Amino acid sequence: MRRFISIAGVMVAGLLLATCCPADDKSKTENMMQKKLEYSSNILAGLTNEDFELIAENAQSLHDFGKQRWLETDSPEYRTQNQVFWFTSAALLMAAENKNIDAATLSYTQMTFSCVNCHKLLRKQ
Numbered sequence: 001m002r003r004f005i006s007i008a009g010v011m012v013a014g015l016l017l018a019t020c021c022p023a024d025d026k027s028k029t030e031n032m033m034q035k036k037l038e039y040s041s042n043i044l045a046g047l048t049n050e051d052f053e054l055i056a057e058n059a060q061s062l063h064d065f066g067k068q069r070w071l072e073t074d075s076p077e078y079r080t081q082n083q084v085f086w087f088t089s090a091a092l093l094m095a096a097e098n099k100n101i102d103a104a105t106l107s108y109t110q111m112t113f114s115c116v117n118c119h120k121l122l123r124k125q
Helices: 002-017 023-049 052-066 076-097 101-124
Strands: none
Touching: 023 052, 023 101, 052 076, 052 101, 076 101
């Protein structure tokens, strides 16, 4: 199980770091994506250790990051993915506060799907 979680973490890392931004914004975006990756990795560590404080702290940070404007083009598809991210990061935070490991794990998985879908969308644009 730990090997699966490690592999999943590496996959999430790769997906979060893949960006499709203009060159002048690339380093800023990469730094922001690196921070999101750090929060995501911390959540995964919290899930594996049932450390609800670590999960909640990093879920809150990701949720706050999700409120930022990431792209100049604000397509309906991008807004939808961003809303899914907000919803799932909020659900993750609530699950951590309620010390519900199953709900937290599900929310983390759903949040990860929203990240993957958003990056797929950005690569198409």
